[in-house]
Amino acid sequence: MSIHVFQLFINGHSLNSVETVDTLLKICRENLNGNYQLEIIDIQKYPEKAEEAGIIAIPTLIRLEPTPVSRIIGALNVRSRVLAALGISSMLNKV
Amino acid sequence: MPSPLCVLLDTSDLRVFNCVVNTFRHHPASKYSANIYSPNRSRLPMNLLKLETGNASFDHISDGGLPLGRTTLVAGSSGSAKTLFGAQFLAMGIQLFNQPGVFVTFEEQVDDIRKNLKSFNWDIDTWEREGKWIFVDAAPKEENIIAIGDFDLSAFRIRLESAVQKCKAQRVVIDSIGSIFTQFHEEMHTIRRELIQVALTLSRLGATSIITAERLEEYGKITRFGVEEFLTDNVVILRNVLHNEKRRRTIEILKFRGSNHEKGENPFSINKENGIVIIPLSAMNLKHVSSNERVTSGIPKLDDMINGGFYKGSINLVSGAIGAGKTLLVANFINGIREKKERCLLMAFEESYEQLNRNAAGWGISFAQLEEEGLLKVICIYPEISSLEDHFINIQEVVESFKPDRIAIDSLSALSRTSTDKGFREFIIAFTSYLKHKEITGMFTSNTPLLAGGTSDTEGNISPITDTIILLRYVEMSGEMQRSIAVLKMRGSRHDSSIRKFSITDRGAEIGKHFEGISGILTGNPMLIKLE
Numbered sequence: 001m002s003i004h005v006f007q008l009f010i011n012g013h014s015l016n017s018v019e020t021v022d023t024l025l026k027i028c029r030e031n032l033n034g035n036y037q038l039e040i041i042d043i044q045k046y047p048e049k050a051e052e053a054g055i056i057a058i059p060t061l062i063r064l065e066p067t068p069v070s071r072i073i074g075a076l077n078v079r080s081r082v083l084a085a086l087g088i089s090s091m092l093n094k095v
Numbered sequence: 096m097p098s099p100l101c102v103l104l105d106t107s108d109l110r111v112f113n114c115v116v117n118t119f120r121h122h123p124a125s126k127y128s129a130n131i132y133s134p135n136r137s138r139l140p141m142n143l144l145k146l147e148t149g150n151a152s153f154d155h156i157s158d159g160g161l162p163l164g165r166t167t168l169v170a171g172s173s174g175s176a177k178t179l180f181g182a183q184f185l186a187m188g189i190q191l192f193n194q195p196g197v198f199v200t201f202e203e204q205v206d207d208i209r210k211n212l213k214s215f216n217w218d219i220d221t222w223e224r225e226g227k228w229i230f231v232d233a234a235p236k237e238e239n240i241i242a243i244g245d246f247d248l249s250a251f252r253i254r255l256e257s258a259v260q261k262c263k264a265q266r267v268v269i270d271s272i273g274s275i276f277t278q279f280h281e282e283m284h285t286i287r288r289e290l291i292q293v294a295l296t297l298s299r300l301g302a303t304s305i306i307t308a309e310r311l312e313e314y315g316k317i318t319r320f321g322v323e324e325f326l327t328d329n330v331v332i333l334r335n336v337l338h339n340e341k342r343r344r345t346i347e348i349l350k351f352r353g354s355n356h357e358k359g360e361n362p363f364s365i366n367k368e369n370g371i372v373i374i375p376l377s378a379m380n381l382k383h384v385s386s387n388e389r390v391t392s393g394i395p396k397l398d399d400m401i402n403g404g405f406y407k408g409s410i411n412l413v414s415g416a417i418g419a420g421k422t423l424l425v426a427n428f429i430n431g432i433r434e435k436k437e438r439c440l441l442m443a444f445e446e447s448y449e450q451l452n453r454n455a456a457g458w459g460i461s462f463a464q465l466e467e468e469g470l471l472k473v474i475c476i477y478p479e480i481s482s483l484e485d486h487f488i489n490i491q492e493v494v495e496s497f498k499p500d501r502i503a504i505d506s507l508s509a510l511s512r513t514s515t516d517k518g519f520r521e522f523i524i525a526f527t528s529y530l531k532h533k534e535i536t537g538m539f540t541s542n543t544p545l546l547a548g549g550t551s552d553t554e555g556n557i558s559p560i561t562d563t564i565i566l567l568r569y570v571e572m573s574g575e576m577q578r579s580i581a582v583l584k585m586r587g588s589r590h591d592s593s594i595r596k597f598s599i600t601d602r603g604a605e606i607g608k609h610f611e612g613i614s615g616i617l618t619g620n621p622m623l624i625k626l627e
Binding site: 009011014016020047048051054058059060068070071072073074077078082 | 234242243
């Protein structure tokens with residue numbers, strides 16, 4: 001099974017940020033079996049990283065692996081769509 | 096009291112927004128007490144502080160520049176020079192006032208902007224290295240963006256703020272705000288709510304800023320996505336209208352709340368040296384001085400007809416059919432500079448330099464010698480090589496460097512070919528008021544389409560603002576074409592009212608007796624009247 005690499009940009013303890021971190025951790029725990037890397041970047045502390053990555057919206061999740069690289073913005077509250085967007089297919093899990 | 100931010104999250108309705116702002120304003124610890132969204136602006140004095148943009152022509156029509164520390168919405172259709180307007184605002188700030196600036200791009204890629212602006216000789220690379228110009232890149236990326244759930248633009252606000260603080264920016268440009276709606280097209284409400292936050296951030300930072308926005312029609316709703324609902328205090332509209340196969344660019348300051356500015360559209364042009372150059376129409380108004388001093392027309396008999404010569408600083412029109420002697424009058428007008436050692440600029444739009452020289456020599460006038468003495472400058476160009484606005488700017492530049500006392504334009508009719516009627520009328524108004532402002536005596540020629548009698552459209556536009564009109568008309572008498580000259584009007588002076596014989600000889604112009612016993616010359620149907 002391929003490794004999943006994510007970057008999540010959040011803004012301190014804003015409602016959306018807290019909710020997204022929780023949701024994402026839960027999804028990863030339940031579906032990826034520890035086989036993932038997740039970097040959480042707080043733009044309050046590291047605004048230069050937001051600049052580098054050209055982040056506009058909060059929260060932004062960047063999927064680095066599996067390719068293609070894609071960006072998911074928003075609080076990730078539609079579970080099935082999030083799974084698809086992260087490249088976690090339920091069909092793959094069964095195999 | 097509920098937290099005002101919570102109220103904001105619920106809606107993008109303007110009324111609620113104003114309430115929120117009011118809450119801010121009355122909150123004792125509020126940082127927003129001097130917020131630009133104050134609805135009580137009308138109580139402020141009309142001399143609100145302005146920031147000189149550095150674009151002289153814009154500062155002129157805006158009565159001093161952009162409102163200081165506030166946000167101005169610059170709206171325009173695609174290709175209306177919004178980006179240039181913003182970039183010039185930053186570039187001039189750095190060049191002239193050493194005020195650093197931040198350029199936010201939502202639309203074009205940063206590299207493209209750098210490249211496009213190079214042609215204006217603005218050294219953005221160096222400014223970036225010196226930390227005077229910072230790009231905030233919010234342009235769309237190649238990567239796929241998927242929106243799932245609620246989000247905000249706080250990352251953008253934080254980046255904007257840190258860029259402004261980093262270079263201590265006094266000027267900010269956001270170009271263009273409509274693109275963010277297209278980037279996040281499914282989330283209109285979120286974007287509107289977030290843009291209000293961006294506007295608040297800008298006003299808190301205290302930088303003078305420009306936000307550009309698209310519009311779909313030249314005359315209609317201010318912006319495509321209705322951002323004027325929350326960026327409502329200061330609005331500038333750029334237009335690029337196609338009319339009769341010609342493009343005409345104009346700028347209009349729709350409102351600067353609490354401040355004076357020119358009303359209505361002013362044409363503008365874009366050139367490499369100066370970027371956007373606006374031609375103010377009403378700006379110079381009718382305050383110019385009227386001189387009583389007379390200057391010679393170069394023909395003593397004509398001077399007699401107009402009671403001693405043209406007024407200095409007056410605008411004089413010579414109207415006539417082809418070959419009626421207009422260029423001859425111009426040549427004499429130019430030669431007239433000898434009397435008081437004046438300087439003259441001749442803009443020839445019909446004939447080449449050699450042709451002009453040869454013809455003038457035929458009438459005993461040497462342009463070459465006048466030029467050698469440094470009294471005359473002749474510029475021969477085809478009117479079609481550039482737009483009327485550009486001609487105006489070019490003439491202004493020559494006038495500023497050569498400092499002539501007189502200017503001759505041969506002919507206005509040729510120049511009028513390059514523009515729409517409206518554009519030409521505006522040009523004439525702006526140009527004559529410019530000349531009067533500079534106290535330059537002008538002679539313009541205009542062609543009439545008919546050999547005898549008649550007037551032209553050009554004259555219809557120009558005659559109300561000229562001081563003197565001289566008519567050169569053919570008179571068909573007993574199978575012979577004769578020329579005539581008459582002074583139709585002369586402001587502030589007596590003048591000869593008779594229609595006189597006019598002939599062109601080796602010695603130049605000769606003005607003879609008046610046509611006795613003939614009527615109908617001006618209508619083109621001369622008739623002999625038997626005198627009792």
